[in-house]
Amino acid sequence: MLATIVEGMAAVFCRVLVFVLVLGWMGVSEGNGFAWGQTPEAPATAPTQSAPITASTPAETKADEVDRPLPDVPTLMRAVEANQRASEAIQKNYLYRSVVTQEETNGHGGVKKSETSEYDVFWAEGVPVHRLTRKNGKELSAEDQKKENEQIDKQVAKAKERRAKADAKGKETTPRGDEEITVSRLLELGSFTNPRRLQLNGRETIAVDFTGDPKAKTRNRGEDVIRNLTGTAWIDEQDKVLVKVQGHFLNSFKIGAGLVVNIQKGTSFGMEQRKVNDEVWLPALWEGQGSARAFLLFSFNGSIRGVESDYRKFKATSTILPGMSTVEPEPEPK
Numbered sequence: 001m002l003a004t005i006v007e008g009m010a011a012v013f014c015r016v017l018v019f020v021l022v023l024g025w026m027g028v029s030e031g032n033g034f035a036w037g038q039t040p041e042a043p044a045t046a047p048t049q050s051a052p053i054t055a056s057t058p059a060e061t062k063a064d065e066v067d068r069p070l071p072d073v074p075t076l077m078r079a080v081e082a083n084q085r086a087s088e089a090i091q092k093n094y095l096y097r098s099v100v101t102q103e104e105t106n107g108h109g110g111v112k113k114s115e116t117s118e119y120d121v122f123w124a125e126g127v128p129v130h131r132l133t134r135k136n137g138k139e140l141s142a143e144d145q146k147k148e149n150e151q152i153d154k155q156v157a158k159a160k161e162r163r164a165k166a167d168a169k170g171k172e173t174t175p176r177g178d179e180e181i182t183v184s185r186l187l188e189l190g191s192f193t194n195p196r197r198l199q200l201n202g203r204e205t206i207a208v209d210f211t212g213d214p215k216a217k218t219r220n221r222g223e224d225v226i227r228n229l230t231g232t233a234w235i236d237e238q239d240k241v242l243v244k245v246q247g248h249f250l251n252s253f254k255i256g257a258g259l260v261v262n263i264q265k266g267t268s269f270g271m272e273q274r275k276v277n278d279e280v281w282l283p284a285l286w287e288g289q290g291s292a293r294a295f296l297l298f299s300f301n302g303s304i305r306g307v308e309s310d311y312r313k314f315k316a317t318s319t320i321l322p323g324m325s326t327v328e329p330e331p332e333p334k
Contacts, residue, residue, distance in 0.1 A: 073192045073208055077183045079240045087241065088175065090280040095122040097310040098130065098283075105302040112302075121283075121308070124152070127159045127175055179220060189216045189226045198234070201274075205234040205243060212250065221255065228253050231269075241281045246270040249290075264291040276311045283308045 098121050104113040118134040129152055132140065140148065162177025172180035190212035198207045212227035231247020248268035255261040267290025274284040287305040 068197075070195045070197065071206060073195050074183070074187060076195075076206060076208075076235060076240065077186075077192065080235055080242055081183045083240050084242070087280055091128075091282065092123040092126070093313050094276070094280065094282060095120060095312045095314060096282060096308050097121070098306050098308050100304065100306040102304045103302045122314075123175075125156050125160065126163075127156045129156065179222065181222060181226070185223075186226065189213060189218070189223055190229075192233075197237070200234050200244060203243075204237045206237050207232055207234045210247070214251070221261075224255075225253060236281075239275070239281070242273065243281065244270075244272045262293045266290055267292055277313075282311060 098119040100117045100119065102115045102117075103111050106112040116136055117132060120131040120133055122129065122131075131152070132148055134140070159175070159177040163173050163175075166173040166177065166179070172182075174180055190210055192208045192210050194207075194209045196207050198205055209230075209232050211230045214227055216223075216227045218224050218227060228249055228251050229247055230250050231245060233242055234244035235241065236243045246268075247270070249263055249265055252265040253261065253263040267288070269286070269288040271286035272284045273281040276282050283306075285305070285307045287303065289303045291301045
């Protein structure tokens, strides 16, 4: 479960340009496991690994001064939102590997516990899922694989049920069935400011800062999270897609007096995407640091980091179901 918190948040932000922690991060899974069969053997060539998102590693440099005017921020954000929706159709044809490292710290800042989990990430029946393949370097047992399959069955079915109910009411949802938060709504919950043109990994981007409005009226828990966040988003100027996010919580955030959800002030997060096969931007890495707890599903106190690689394509018509051992790879062009 914990391995999906930040990554799920980043996926939601990509869709609506917003830092959604509780509902977004937890939307990937409500259990501890991921499943749904094996992945294809022949991987496509993966791009070079991106630099980590850390304060000690510069991730951006100023571009040459140019006279071109900066784009209107709300207009830019709506273009990114539209492009993200369109790119999901392409994302569904991809699988990739995610290696997640979590370190729990003690009261003195030392590492008390460290865990590594490996996942295959792909879409099944219109829902993005994670399949746990290894834990601390060990393959899952047959019994654990069965539990993973059952958990994914439940999660995909639940997401489809939520989407169906929302469709019946004429409401838009994310692929996981969570309530959609549009850019228009986002602008009511905070503000984008300070647009500037910067170089990031050799490409020109428009960087903008986001600050939530603690006094904004909200409609759900996801919006409660948004108004407590601040951060920066980098948007690829040519493709108009989100390529990087960094942010943190302005204040501690609690639900149910902290018994349901408790996120400490200053808890931070970040993510980057990379362009794959010159056709789609996919997650490259993500990380979080701080302290957070939600229900009985996870307790996070320290750091967590995921690195994505080995991007592979498979036929869009392929179906991945429990018990299937392979996914037919995309045929080589003749």
